[in-house]
Amino acid sequence: MTDWSEADAVDLSDAETFETLLDRARTREKGHYFDFFDPGDELTHDPGLVLSQSGSEDWMGQTLNHDPAYWRPDRARNQGFETVPVHPDYVLACVMGVTVEDLSEKGGYFLGRDDVTIHRTPTPGTELAVTSTVVETTASSSRPAYGIVTWETVGRDRETGDRLVSYERTNMIPRREPTATDGGGAVADSADGEDTDGTDASDRDAGDDPNGPTVPETLVAPEGDYFEDFRAALDRAEADGAAVAYAHERGRTMDEALVSGLPLSTLNTARQHHNRDVMADSPSGDIVAYGDVTRSIALAHARSDEATYREWRYDEERFHDFVTLGDTIYGFTRVLDCDAEVGPERAGAVTFEHVAYNQHRTPVYSGRRTALVQRHDP
Ligand SMILES: C/C(=C\C(=O)SCCNC(=O)CCNC(=O)[C@H](O)C(C)(C)COP(=O)(O)OP(=O)(O)OC[C@H]1O[C@@H](n2cnc3c(N)ncnc32)[C@H](O)[C@@H]1OP(=O)(O)O)C(=O)O
Numbered sequence: 001m002t003d004w005s006e007a008d009a010v011d012l013s014d015a016e017t018f019e020t021l022l023d024r025a026r027t028r029e030k031g032h033y034f035d036f037f038d039p040g041d042e043l044t045h046d047p048g049l050v051l052s053q054s055g056s057e058d059w060m061g062q063t064l065n066h067d068p069a070y071w072r073p074d075r076a077r078n079q080g081f082e083t084v085p086v087h088p089d090y091v092l093a094c095v096m097g098v099t100v101e102d103l104s105e106k107g108g109y110f111l112g113r114d115d116v117t118i119h120r121t122p123t124p125g126t127e128l129a130v131t132s133t134v135v136e137t138t139a140s141s142s143r144p145a146y147g148i149v150t151w152e153t154v155g156r157d158r159e160t161g162d163r164l165v166s167y168e169r170t171n172m173i174p175r176r177e178p179t180a181t182d183g184g185g186a187v188a189d190s191a192d193g194e195d196t197d198g199t200d201a202s203d204r205d206a207g208d209d210p211n212g213p214t215v216p217e218t219l220v221a222p223e224g225d226y227f228e229d230f231r232a233a234l235d236r237a238e239a240d241g242a243a244v245a246y247a248h249e250r251g252r253t254m255d256e257a258l259v260s261g262l263p264l265s266t267l268n269t270a271r272q273h274h275n276r277d278v279m280a281d282s283p284s285g286d287i288v289a290y291g292d293v294t295r296s297i298a299l300a301h302a303r304s305d306e307a308t309y310r311e312w313r314y315d316e317e318r319f320h321d322f323v324t325l326g327d328t329i330y331g332f333t334r335v336l337d338c339d340a341e342v343g344p345e346r347a348g349a350v351t352f353e354h355v356a357y358n359q360h361r362t363p364v365y366s367g368r369r370t371a372l373v374q375r376h377d378p
Pocket residue numbers: 100104105107108109110111112113139140141142143148170171172187270272288289290291292318319320321322323
């Protein structure tokens with residue numbers, strides 16, 4: 001009888017032999033199907049990840065988050081940090097990155113995130129301890145091949161146990177037994193970047209169309225980057241029946257470093273970001289950007305037009321469409337509220353709605369953000 005453990009018993013370099021072997025082999029799968037998750041289940045995410053200055057700097061450089069408080073000791077101290085901290089977008093992306101293997105590596109898409117709180121801004125060298133609890137599992141009525149799962153995730157400092165960030169996140173997760181009626185066609189339609197009605201958004205003037213969307217006639221932009229500038233703009237807009245909303249000039253085209261490099265640096269193992277072979281056959285037709293990268297770029301565009309003091313809270317974050325290699329991400333901001341009573345003397349809270357949109361003017365992300373913004377004269 002052949003001893004198959006003998007090194008020479010099979011020629012693995014012969015293509016035909018190898019293909020036959022592959023056909024017979026069981027694939028040891030990664031990740032979990034929808035059916036695995038039950039409300040109340042708790043999961044501890046084992047990959048330890050140590051937040052690093054180089055990781056944070058790479059994230060900030062690539063996403064255009066160039067706030068000097070996260071690069072320079074003098075500017076960090078000036079903003080109330082003891083030493084240069086790691087950037088909150090990097091922390092959030094790392095906390096979520098290490099959950100992917102347990103929660104969403106099987107596939108499906110990151111749909112949204114709510115109730116995101118930045119509890120502390122850690123320093124380089126902080127080791128993460130991340131846990132998740134299944135909050136809700138629901139069937140998808142439009143996509144029988146998928147279910148929708150919401151988890152609550154908390155990222156802590158492993159040494160002190162202090163909470164760093166917490167949030168609720170929702171993904172579409174494939175079922176073990178997919179049906180033939182997966183609505184992939186609808187996705188393919190939107191993935192090509194065309195509007196579904198076949199028109200270019202720039203051709204439409206909502207104000208002239210009685211059936212068009214309701215939008216304010218006038219949009220006001222703040223005159224400067226400080227808390228008082230945002231408050232003055234809101235006052236001006238209220239007096240004129242206008243809204244405070246503006247676009248940011250910068251754009252960032254999605255390259256390999258952003259689409260595959262940054263998620264992998266957070267230990268995010270979602271195939272969507274790095275396996276072009278599998279993704280060629282998926283609704284998006286190619287690898288897609290990590291939602292946290294897309295979002296961070298849009299927020300960076302907004303922060304470049306704002307004297308940010310601290311990141312604080314985010315809510316109603318939604319990912320509306322795929323972002324693939326070569327897409328360019330721009331940012332648009334609406335100012336919702338200014339609260340002078342919150343925060344330290346030198347800053348006030350401003351609540352924004354930010355949109356990331358692509359070169360076809362299609363929104364790919366939207367979310368609310370409350371940040372502390374510096375005052376002119378504390
Ligand atoms: C991390 C990570 C992965 C990633 O980062 S992937 C990159 C970021 N995400 C994306 O690129 C997805 C972008 N979104 C889309 O392309 C479309 O939304 C999508 C996924 C194709 C779905 O399109 P639909 O038009 O079918 O979308 P619907 O709005 O109808 O949603 C489908 C069902 O989901 C429910 N739903 C949507 N958002 C939420 C939410 N926040 N909370 C709860 N449920 C939500 C929606 O109600 C629909 O339900 P039905 O019962 O009607 O099916 C990683 O791997 O973790």
